[in-house]
Amino acid sequence: MAKVLMCKANISEGRRKEVLEGVANAVRAVAGVTLADWSGDPDHNRAVYTLLGSPEAVLEGAKALTESALENIDMSTHEGEHPRMGAVDVVPFIPLREMESDEAVGVAREYGAWLGARGVPVFYYEYAATRPERESLPKIRKGQYEALPEKLQDPAWEPDEGPAEFNPRSGATVTGARFPLVAFNVNLKTDDLEIAQTIARAVRHINGGYRFVRGMGFALEDKGMVQVSMNLVNYEKTPIHRVLETIRSEASRYGVQIAGTELIGSVPLGALEEVVRFYLQTHDFAIDQIVETALLD
Amino acid sequence: MAKVLMCKANISEGRRKEVLEGVANAVRAVAGVTLADWSGDPDHNRAVYTLLGSPEAVLEGAKALTESALENIDMSTHEGEHPRMGAVDVVPFIPLREMESDEAVGVAREYGAWLGARGVPVFYYEYAATRPERESLPKIRKGQYEALPEKLQDPAWEPDEGPAEFNPRSGATVTGARFPLVAFNVNLKTDDLEIAQTIARAVRHINGGYRFVRGMGFALEDKGMVQVSMNLVNYEKTPIHRVLETIRSEASRYGVQIAGTELIGSVPLGALEEVVRFYLQTHDFAIDQIVETALLD
Numbered sequence: 387m388a389k390v391l392m393c394k395a396n397i398s399e400g401r402r403k404e405v406l407e408g409v410a411n412a413v414r415a416v417a418g419v420t421l422a423d424w425s426g427d428p429d430h431n432r433a434v435y436t437l438l439g440s441p442e443a444v445l446e447g448a449k450a451l452t453e454s455a456l457e458n459i460d461m462s463t464h465e466g467e468h469p470r471m472g473a474v475d476v477v478p479f480i481p482l483r484e485m486e487s488d489e490a491v492g493v494a495r496e497y498g499a500w501l502g503a504r505g506v507p508v509f510y511y512e513y514a515a516t517r518p519e520r521e522s523l524p525k526i527r528k529g530q531y532e533a534l535p536e537k538l539q540d541p542a543w544e545p546d547e548g549p550a551e552f553n554p555r556s557g558a559t560v561t562g563a564r565f566p567l568v569a570f571n572v573n574l575k576t577d578d579l580e581i582a583q584t585i586a587r588a589v590r591h592i593n594g595g596y597r598f599v600r601g602m603g604f605a606l607e608d609k610g611m612v613q614v615s616m617n618l619v620n621y622e623k624t625p626i627h628r629v630l631e632t633i634r635s636e637a638s639r640y641g642v643q644i645a646g647t648e649l650i651g652s653v654p655l656g657a658l659e660e661v662v663r664f665y666l667q668t669h670d671f672a673i674d675q676i677v678e679t680a681l682l683d
Numbered sequence: 684m685a686k687v688l689m690c691k692a693n694i695s696e697g698r699r700k701e702v703l704e705g706v707a708n709a710v711r712a713v714a715g716v717t718l719a720d721w722s723g724d725p726d727h728n729r730a731v732y733t734l735l736g737s738p739e740a741v742l743e744g745a746k747a748l749t750e751s752a753l754e755n756i757d758m759s760t761h762e763g764e765h766p767r768m769g770a771v772d773v774v775p776f777i778p779l780r781e782m783e784s785d786e787a788v789g790v791a792r793e794y795g796a797w798l799g800a801r802g803v804p805v806f807y808y809e810y811a812a813t814r815p816e817r818e819s820l821p822k823i824r825k826g827q828y829e830a831l832p833e834k835l836q837d838p839a840w841e842p843d844e845g846p847a848e849f850n851p852r853s854g855a856t857v858t859g860a861r862f863p864l865v866a867f868n869v870n871l872k873t874d875d876l877e878i879a880q881t882i883a884r885a886v887r888h889i890n891g892g893y894r895f896v897r898g899m900g901f902a903l904e905d906k907g908m909v910q911v912s913m914n915l916v917n918y919e920k921t922p923i924h925r926v927l928e929t930i931r932s933e934a935s936r937y938g939v940q941i942a943g944t945e946l947i948g949s950v951p952l953g954a955l956e957e958v959v960r961f962y963l964q965t966h967d968f969a970i971d972q973i974v975e976t977a978l979l980d
Contacts, residue, residue, distance in 0.1 A: 392974065422977030438978055482974060566974070630963060647965045652974040658959055665962035666927060668944045677689065677779060677863070677949040680719030681735055682978050 388682060390483035391444045391490060392422075392566065393437040396476045397455045398464050398557075400426040400433050405458045409435065412454035418443030423652070431466025432475070436652070441485065441493050448477060448497055452559075456506070461531055461557040471527050471534065472557030474501070478512065479563045482654055483682070487513045490563035498561050502547025507538060507558040510546045514562035520546075523560060531557045568618040568657050569650035570626060572633050576642045579605045582612035585636045589614070589629055596632075598624035611645055621657040627664040655679075685979060687780035688741045688787060689719075689863065690734040693773045694752045695761050695854075697723040697730050702755045706732065709751035715740030720949070728763025729772070733949070738782065738790050745774060745794055753803070758828055758854040768824050768831065769854030771798070775809065776860045779951055780979070784810045787860035795858050799844025804835060804855040807843045811859035817843075820857060828854045865915040865954050866947035867923060869930050873939045876902045879909035882933045886911070886926055893929075895921035908942055918954040924961040952976075 399405050406426045413421045419439040426433035437447045452474050459473035477497065481490040491514045498508040515521040519542075529537060535552040537543045544550050545558065574582060582603030589595040601616035614633055618624055634644055659673050673679060696702050703723045710718045716736040723730035734744045749771050756770035774794065778787040788811045795805040812818040816839075826834060832849040834840045841847050842855065871879060879900030886892040898913035911930055915921055931941055956970050970976060 390975065390978070420978055422974065436974075436977075438974070626963065644964055647963050649963070649965050649968050649972060651972070653972050655973050655975050658955065658973065661959055661963060662955055666923065666944050666946070666958060667941055668946050671946050675946060675948070675950050676952050676955065677719065677733075677735070678687065678952050678979060679975075680717055680733075681687070682975060 388483070389440055389485050389489075390438060390682065391441045391485060391493060392480040392482050393435075393444050393448050394478055394480065395435045395437065395448060395451050395474065396470075397433050397435070397451075397459065398431065398461060398466065398470045398473050398475050399455070399459050400431040400466065401428045402458075406433055408458065409433070409451055409454045412450040413437060413447045416443065416447045416450050419447035421447075427468075429466070430468035431464065432468045432470065438482070441489065444479070445493050445497055448479075449500060452477075452497075452501060456504070456556055460555050462554045464531070469524075469527055469530050470557075471531050472506070472559045473555070474506075474559045475557075476511075476523060477559060477561040479561070480566050481563070482566065482656070487563055487565070494561050494563045498547045498559075501559055501561070502545070502549075504548075505553055506548050506556045507534075507545035507550065507553065508547035509558065509560045511560050511562040512564040516546050526560050534558055565620045565622075566654045566657070568621050568626060568653055570616050570618055570629070571648040571650065572614045572616075572630065573606065573609070573611050573645045573647065574613070574637055574642050575645045576612060576640070577605070577610050578640075578642075579603060579612050581637070581640050581642055582614050585633055586614045586616075588636050589616070589632055596624040596629060599629060618657075621654070621660070625660040625664070626657060627661055685780070686737055686782050686786075687735060687979065688738045688782060688790060689777040689779045690732075690741050690745050691775055691777065692732045692734065692745060692748050692771065694730050694732070694748075694756065695728065695758060695763065695767045695770050695772050696752070696756050697728040697763065698725045699755075703730050705755065706730070706748055706751045709747040710734060710744045713740065713744045713747050716744035718744075724765075726763070727765035728761065729765045729767065735779070738786065741776070742790050742794055745776075746797060749774075749794075749798060753801070753853055757852050759851045761828070766821075766824050766827055767854075768828050769803070769856045770852070771803075771856045772854075773808075773820060774856060774858040776858070777863050778860070779863065779953075784860055784862070791858050791860045795844045795856075798856055798858070799842070799846075801845075802850055803845050803853045804831075804842035804847065804850065805844035806855065806857045808857050808859040809861040813843050823857055831855055862917045862919075863951045863954070865918050865923060865950055867913050867915055867926070868945040868947065869911045869913075869927065870903065870906070870908050870942045870944065871910070871934055871939050872942045873909060873937070874902070874907050875937075875939075876900060876909050878934070878937050878939060879911050882930055883911050883913075885933050886913070886929055893921040893926060896926060915954075918951070918957070922957040922961070923954060924958055 598620035884890040895917035
């Protein structure tokens, strides 16, 4: 089977259509990369591009995207609702098929070194972090672009690549490797918000729940229901079915049933493999049995 | 999304490696076709090739495979355990993605006309059948190759394409369109064979069960268990989960539990979509949400 790497590149532009299209075309011009999806948000003034392909091709695609973005985006005039630190803001590399996270870290480091050499301060995060306090994106990005001039003078925030100097046009970039996320919501047949909040606390890591679950309880007012809204940040170690069955069990103590669930956005095939195995009790089922995967090689 | 057609071509050769490899290479030489899998069986003296790609490419691939097989296989000396009627024995076209069965029938008819023009009697079966008594492969193949000289003189067995004359070297070919099969076995934690046989009768079409289930009960002697072994011949109309839950319910009346299940060989993504929807209660989940499907387009 062929290796597949994903890259979700976030850039600080969500308004100028010709710039967004130009960045998309720069990716499409790279052989072997599939631009699976892209979308810009004018309020956030930010766009995200999803690249798929071999590790080598995706690295080239990320570089082409970066060149186009750096050429067209000037952070000194950027405004938007979403936290950001650079023209090319966050570039995670995500191993999808036949790749270990180490290999994705290698690609992130290669990308980071290349970008640093172009005069952009670069920080490594998640699996590529060089120290524990740089694992978390919100911690690195704290204070945003505006805090960079001061931050870069602090030895604790010496960049992992590139100059420890403020680059007003590009800002700084965060890159690294992480596991694919699964955004999973469970709707409960009750309008009692407290039940959703209690269950969210039962399953999320921060309150003693599953290690790779982040979540909150919400009201779905138009539906007269409540929702446990989650990100599963490592579906191999904390699989979807286990979280769902725990929620079912916790809800049943209040006599509440599950009305339905939502998988939001894209879902890796690997996350569904375990769903099929668990519920069908097909202990030996493997992704390569899916006919269509032959087309990925 | 791109159309994907599958072709499972069965040829009457399972022993001569150089012939089998030559047929595989003939397929590989056609642009746009993926040879997803092939294997030969010496006892059956038969091999099956799985082709994937656009309808146009798969048709070309099937033609290339056929030319190579007709050149190298002489039915007048063929022996093997598996029923067969021709050098190129059965060639079903199977719509996998973004295709209706009508379109697959169109490809089968184009292939059949091409093959008939080469002097091979051709019969259309399943969705491509020209009359009800030709829908079933076993009915068309009854008497096998050896019965062909007499059969072809019977007006009821006038071929759909090609001459109504016995071609000793090629024999006759059956082609058509069908839905993808799912081979699904359920193992029960009992050694009472009668329970598996009773449950097989409860779920299979012939005895009043689900319309698109064929099945039998077997003993798994080395495991001390029994098995309901099934072919689901239309997973959209008779989905996997419904059959499994019916078996679970029927088994429970004997106090018997499901030890596990097996999905044998290849499984179309479409068959798993409904599994995910049912068990996760994700009413809106669709295959295109799977990240990797972007690589299929």
